[in-house]
Amino acid sequence: MLMRDLGIIPAQKADAAGEGPSPYVNLSRRAFVGGAGLFVLGVTLAGCSTYVEPEIDADAFDLPEPGASPLTEVRGGDATPALWIAIDRDGAVKITCHRSEMGQQVWTSMAQIVADELEADWDKVEIIQAEGHERYGDQNTDGSRSVRFNFHRLRVAGAAMRQMLVAAAALYWKLPVEQCSAKGGLVSNTQNDETLSYGNLAELAGKLEIPAEADITLKTPKEWRYINAEIPSLTVPRIVRGEGTFGIDVQRPGMVYAVVARPPQLFGRVSSFDDAKTLEVPGVLKTVRLPDARPPALFQPLGGVAVVARDTWAAIEGRRALEIAWAAGPNAGYDSDAFAEQLKATARASGKVRRARGDVPAALAAAKKRVSAEYYAPHLGQTPMEPPSATAEWDGDRLECWACVQDPQSTRATLAEALGIDKENIKVTPTWLGGAFGRKSKPDFVVEAALIARDVGKPVKVTWTREDDIRHGYFHSVSAQYCEGGLDADGKCTAWLHRTVFPPISSTFDNTVAEPSDGEMGMGASDVPFAMPNLRVESGNAKGHVRIGWLRSVANIYHAFAVQSFAAELAHAAGRDQKDYLLELIGPPRKIDPETEGAKYGNYGASLEEYPIDTGRLRNVLEKAAAMAEWGRKLPAGRGLGIAVHRSFLSYIATVVEVAVKPDGSLSIPGVWLAVDAGTVINPRHVRAQMEGGTIYALSNALYGAITAKDGAIVQDNFPSWRLMRMREAPRAFEVEIVASDAPPGGVGEPASPPAAPALANAIFAATGHRMRTLPLIGAEGSKLKLPTKQSA
């Protein structure tokens, strides 16, 4: 049996690795020796058939033991080469990826950064997926920041390793380093064209001192060969053959399979249960009562009863046969329709001021025209195509888990807490993630697997069915917003009031918290980039009754929907073109600091010096997207263009959506045009994919997505009632332009989502004259927009 069948081996060429690599062993200096397979010495140079590369015997060099790494604290974290790079004798360049691969192509982008500075031969690059460990620094693959956090230090690590390889060649050739140069996995003697391969040099290089950051020369952007290049994905060639290990694919010897019956309501409990019929189901082995969840929700499992069986289907059938009496708990009364009315009422009353400029009440009172609008957006589920799944194995007092987690470190810490064992006795290795979108930041499902594995004494894989995923998620927050604007006699906006009300994500971690956090406010509300003389942003409180969690682009979704819809409503009230008016609202190119107007603004954890809110860049993408879509062109009846622009995750994106709406309200999307300024870009091809993906994700949610609750339980259960966009509904044309920029890298995975829904709603208004302020626009059951019966032409 292949090793792949026995356990997850995440390295790119798992079969060739011989045994499951411990990333740590691979990263120690021993790894430089590396060593499977034959080392072929002969290297034939073009036009020079006589040169044979000599084999370097590193032991022949008597060198002092190198000192400690001087690169443990460069910007971004530890850049010690051995933490990130292992070069085998045969030349394989093994690059450790400490972030989770979930389709954003982080394996490829991290490798591009390292390999470029390393001057590696791309064809020799393999990826080792890092386990969760503090030695790697932040591993929380969330917030669109893998490149931003790691760009500098991975460049430093690659360049340091390159310089060590060059130094090793110089030592071997007894040449000054200036006469040696590295390119494509070889170091050349510039005097005579002799070469030494990286695999041959690696062991000797590993005996040398690591250069200090001040002595490292990074390549200039003009010298980049892999950064900002359309390098093909490292995962795709395996995906098309059904290879690669997702969380749900992990196999362990003797493994059993489990599903869990969870309480319908958050903090509901099992009153009693009868598993007699379950145990009669062929293949069912046993049931395990899981501990009840207690507030706050945190990352703990929800409780309930696990059914353990010899295959997943038997576990599902066994669960169906369970008889459980549930105690509903404190959230039994939660009804999302009634709650929506509460949220809207809160949004109509004045709230807590989160940013203020000028005197909004006075300006509104003095306005020639006042416009107001209410917006509502429901709970959403992340619903990655791979539902949560985790495998856990105990050997006495040690726990090992393999799972599709976005943050293996928080998973490890959560497991230690939940099981009362030392973190040092827990190993967590992320698999590939079959989508994540924020759901897999929360490791509750891994804790379930560990608890069950400890009980049954065998490796256990827990699979969430789609029903489990949809009913028991960490939901995107429901929100109501109130906007009011004042226009002067010329139609200029003089006052902007935006009030937002939603249960905060903090409620998941402290159930007494009902106030929107500064972080959530800073996602599209308190960082609004508008220039009118009077501006006020307020928040209203709301309690959480389900687990509230991150979903791709988070609070930006509802804030951008309201802000960019209302901007278009003001344009309409002023009788102006939507795009021109939006530019006027944004005002001249400048840098904005919301803190000067009383906001507490985190800027996604970055400084405003390095990552300013730059309205020039915002204007630029808006103008570009408009030009791409031929904004202002004449359209047939029933067609319309809508535009929206939004900065999130330190990137600037403008989106134009074209809709075609038939008189009966059925809708199609002929085209989308998007311009993005994400600063320095690692892989334009994969950035385009994220722009398409982030946009469609948001359009799908805006058209169809709603998670609702009755009696505290989620109503939706599977794809018929939780609806996603399908091929036939996807836009036919989708154009992306990436603004060339040497600004530091911004986020890419999330920021395409926020402008999509308001651009769509604005397009529907342009096509029909009907302003839609409530999401979803169609819903799971329907096929048509909910237009008023008397539709304007």
Added chain:
Amino acid sequence: MAITLTINGKSETVDAAPGTPLLWVLRDHLQMTGTKFGCGVAQCGACTVHVDGEPTRACVTPHDTLEGAQITTIEGVSGDAADAIRNAWVANDVPQCGYCQSGQIMAATALLRDNPSPDDAAIDEAMSGNLCRCATYMSIRRAIKEAAAAL
């Protein structure tokens, strides 16, 4: 209860409970995990395999109805259409997370076998049963057309 199935041209004897869907026999009994679980109710297409050449949802197809049938999975699908689809998928980096792509490739391969030059409507018809949350739909459409042109 042991049943012999023909999967990718090989005989496989499995001993699963009657009525167990083919999906779980492939994944849990035969460790062939290329075929994915997405919904369990034939709504997402992640589990698509070919049964006697026809795209079939393995999550709702009892394995014990398939004796004597030719079952093909992502691990074994081959031929000109499959090659063209895989090549176009790689050339365009179609997958993002890749989880739904086994099913997408099985559906697209069957489409090209039946219709070597599908138009947009044919692509919509053949591919709308396969959900992709990463939304690779535009890339899939482009790659199917490229694969068709290469056939």
